[in-house]
Amino acid sequence: MEYRTGSVGRVIAARFDHGEDFLAELRKIILTEKIESGWFQIIGAFAQAGVVTGPKEPVVPPDPVWRQVDAVCEVVGSGSVHLDNGEPKIHLHAALGDHGETLTACIRRNTKVYLTLELLLFELNGLGASRPWDEQGGFSKLRFK
Known part of the structure; x- marks a missing residue:
């Protein structure tokens, strides 16, 4: 195990609208606001x-076992974002509900x-x-400087 302590910076609340690509729009927020690390919650569909x-x-x-979901589903999820060479790496797990x-x-x-x-995105400061x-692991792994 490895860990660091930091502090909560800004809190960003956002609404995404029908038809928007959530991950693409979240990346825009992260880059525009220069978020280096963060934790977020989502709720919607x-x-x-x-x-x-x-x-x-x-x-x-x-x-990985890939699945394409092409049906309306309710969603609640939690994720993190950390940069890799200036590029947001988003890790989001969620429950998708359909009927x-x-x-x-x-x-x-x-x-x-x-x-x-x-x-609701919480900026995390001082984590490095x-x-x-x-x-070796075959995925983008959280690291500390």
């Missing part, structure tokens, strides 16, 4: 999302908002954190 539901086998590096059925997954791409989605690619 997706009409579409490309997700990973786990590895095919419990091996390192993992071979009583729930899928929990890592949200990765093609995130189209249905109606509205709300975000980044999320570079880890060749």
